[in-house]
Amino acid sequence: MCTAITYSTQDHYFGRNLDLEFSYHEEVTITPRNFPFAFRCKNTIGQHYALIGMAFVVDNYPLYYDAINEKGLGMAGLNFPGNADYKNECPDADNIAPFEFIPWILCQCASVAEARELLSRINLVDINFSSELPLSPLHWMIADQKEAIVVEPVKEGLKVHDNPVGVMTNNPPFDKQLFFLSNYMNLSPEPARNAFAKEIGLEEYSRGMGAIGLPGDLSSASRFAKAAFTRMNAVSGSSEAESVSQFFHILGSVEQQRGCVHLGNHKYEITIYSSCCNMDKGIYYYRTYENPQVTAVKLFAEDLSGKELFRYPLRKEMQILYEEQGKA
């Protein structure tokens, strides 16, 4: 399971939690403008926007989980088990394999509006990357500085939903997720008032009681409600440090601690990494389960005119700053 969010202060931010019980060898990966992007059913794109994101690189091909491009458009793939449905090739559509979807959109589009154009012609085809990396059932959030959408490949076709909440998790399909927020419309960051029964004198005994009933479990529907409440009510300063800090706190409200989701055989789902992209400045911040220290990679610090990927292995080791003591 996973959670993706957007957040705006002065700048605009996009990122996600990746929750899983194991990790591939994902790395922060920059794809420069002249890296030849091959597509199974379309021509190679030789020149395109540069990308930065989290990818598992196989045979020099970046399998992106989430990324932004140099224009600030962001896109993340999250699990959508039981609902994702990929089709056969269709002669009059752009046939794109699921693993090609992020490159296809981010290489060519500067905004959600431009992405909608391409989406109207796309058919997500059931072509896997390899037999070792079979199709995974995904849906995607796409966002720019102004708006966010959710793209869901279901039986009836490719559905595109507006996302006014700026949050996406996993099942159920997005229209249902939004609908279920009504169950929580009474919740508030303000103090609770007694609307229960005038005849009895109910008193608040704690701060935070305005949001009693907000789910705290780790199911995808509960994470959606929790992250939406946190994201919609979030308040922070607008400096880069304050914004990035607040962003990770919002994701932290739905992170998965080892032990709480048992998958059998002593395997537990954890938040492998959390990411936060500054869409305006092209900076990819991340932290990992063991290393809460934020690491940053800057898209524009590299020469983006080349053809070779730039890869930054994740810094996964806990960094502790020990105070210098005993020197008096």
Ligand SMILES: C[C@H](CCC(=O)NCCS(=O)(=O)O)[C@H]1CC[C@H]2[C@@H]3CC[C@@H]4C[C@H](O)CC[C@]4(C)[C@H]3C[C@H](O)[C@]12C
């Ligand atoms: C598993 C992750 C979602 C996290 C999640 O929701 N975990 C709950 C699992 S569970 O539902 O609880 O069991 C998703 C998100 C993005 C995915 C990669 C996308 C590129 C590529 C596509 C290829 O086709 C297959 C390999 C590939 C590397 C993908 C592997 C995996 O699928 C990734 C990491």
